[in-house]
Structure formats: C-alpha cells, structure tokens
Amino acid sequence: MNNAAKTIEVTVERIIPATPGDVFDAWLNPKIPGNPWNMADKLLLNPTVDGFFYWTVKSTPHYGRFTAVEKAARLQHTWMSPNTSGLESTVTVTFKAKGKDTVMTLVHSGLPDTDGGRSHGKGWNFFLDGFQSQLAKSGGV
Amino acid sequence: MEQLNDVLSAISHPTRRAIIRRLANGPARFLEIAEPFDVALNAITKHLKLLERAGLIEREKRGREVLISLRPKALRLVADWVHEYERFWNERLDEFEGYFKQQRSKKR
Numbered sequence A: 001m002n003n004a005a006k007t008i009e010v011t012v013e014r015i016i017p018a019t020p021g022d023v024f025d026a027w028l029n030p031k032i033p034g035n036p037w038n039m040a041d042k043l044l045l046n047p048t049v050d051g052f053f054y055w056t057v058k059s060t061p062h063y064g065r066f067t068a069v070e071k072a073a074r075l076q077h078t079w080m081s082p083n084t085s086g087l088e089s090t091v092t093v094t095f096k097a098k099g100k101d102t103v104m105t106l107v108h109s110g111l112p113d114t115d116g117g118r119s120h121g122k123g124w125n126f127f128l129d130g131f132q133s134q135l136a137k138s139g140g141v
Numbered sequence B: 001m002e003q004l005n006d007v008l009s010a011i012s013h014p015t016r017r018a019i020i021r022r023l024a025n026g027p028a029r030f031l032e033i034a035e036p037f038d039v040a041l042n043a044i045t046k047h048l049k050l051l052e053r054a055g056l057i058e059r060e061k062r063g064r065e066v067l068i069s070l071r072p073k074a075l076r077l078v079a080d081w082v083h084e085y086e087r088f089w090n091e092r093l094d095e096f097e098g099y100f101k102q103q104r105s106k107k108r
Helices: A020-027 A120-129 A131-138 B002-010 B014-024 B030-034 B041-053 B073-079 B084-107
Strands: A007-016 A042-045 A052-057 A060-070 A074-079 A089-098 A101-112 B057-062 B065-070
Touching: A007 B084, A020 A089, A020 A101, A020 B084, A060 A089, A101 B084, B002 B041, B002 B073, B014 B030, B014 B041, B014 B057, B014 B065, B014 B084, B030 B041, B030 B065, B041 B057
Parallel strands: none
Antiparallel strands: A007 A101, A042 A052, A052 A060, A060 A074, A074 A089, A089 A101, B057 B065
16 A cells, blocks of 8 residues: 655745844734634744644644744745645745845645645635635635 | 736735725725725726726726726636635735824824
C-alpha cells in the first residue's frame, strides 16, 4: 500500500510599504488585519522556536509549531487543519528590504494535492464572494 | 491554456480582483466600477481592457448606457486550477498590504 500523498507548494509575494522589522512584527500581531491570527475566534500563539499556535475559525481548528523565528527576516511554522488531510504542511515567510519597502514572500509547502485541496465549484464561490464572508461559511481552510 | 494564462494574469492584480468581486453582485456602469478606487479613470480603463481580453467581463449597450458584467465561465478555469490555499494566502496578503498602504497614506 502506498501512503505517500502527492503534495504541492503555493507561493505568494507582496511588496509591503514598511520596513522588514515592522512587517515582521505586524505579521505576528493578531490585531493587524491580513495576518492569519487576526481572523481567529480563539487564538493561542507562542511565536518562538518550538512554540505552538492554535486557532479556530467557526470551530475549525488550525494548529502548528514554529520552527524558525528570525526577527525581521524569516518565520517558519508547521500548519495543520482539516484541509491538510492529516499532513503537516509548512509555511515559510521571508522579509527582504527593498528600498523603503519589504518584499514579503510566503511559501506554503507540503499541501495535499487532492480534490478537497483544490477548489472546483467551492473555490469559485470562495473567490467571488470575498474571503471573509466565505471563510465564515466554510469554517476555515 | 492560453486563456488560462490570460485569466491568471488578469486576476493577479488586487484592483482587478476587486472589480471582479464588484461585478459578481451584478452588472455596473463604468463610473460605478471606478468609484471606489483612488486611481485615474484611465487606469480603470486599462484594468477593464485586461479583464475583457481574458474573457472575464463583457460590455453590453443598453440604449445610451454601456453595462459591464462578469462572465464567470472564464473564472471556472482558475477554480479548477488554483489551490484553495493560494486564494487563502492571496486574500490574506492583500488585506495585510492594504493595511500598510493605509498607514503610509495617513502619515503623508
């Protein structure tokens, strides 16, 4: 029996108008809109190496362990949710200065490449209706 | 595949994604689409041309008015292709970037 699941990697990049230090701090501050912690109904967050996070959106749990916390430079943690199908995926965020701005690159690797992971009709609605409202309906990703 | 490339390119910009979201609520006139954005009308025209080329929107003349509406079929190409987490992180980072842009414009 072959248990090896096919996985994929997602990369997203943005240029943020602030210094890497400010962007790094904001990414870990649950009060700042746009970071994943900001949307939690319940949140436990300990961003130190081997520290854990746990958050829920509409009772859907997401959890992981920080594996790298390099201030103003790099952040890495594992990420598990019902949509990772039991796989421990990895999120790596890097922050690089570009003039007065920061190039922020987020790589989410080890994601299961399954029909559940890919969107089909569900994802279509997800995209159009806007993230917040859809997330509330679907109970997280 | 060529259309998928056009669609992916068209939705790679947050303003164009916002336009798509607006049109998902129903057809709109040009100025209604442009109103929420703090950019030149010329820029909105360019965004709309890109969306039209990708087959994501269409224009329909009704009397003296031109209504712009979404052609969702093209987006289904992406729905079959893009991973759910790609959308999740794109939306998150759009919001995060938007927060910092707001902060910077407040300082000015």
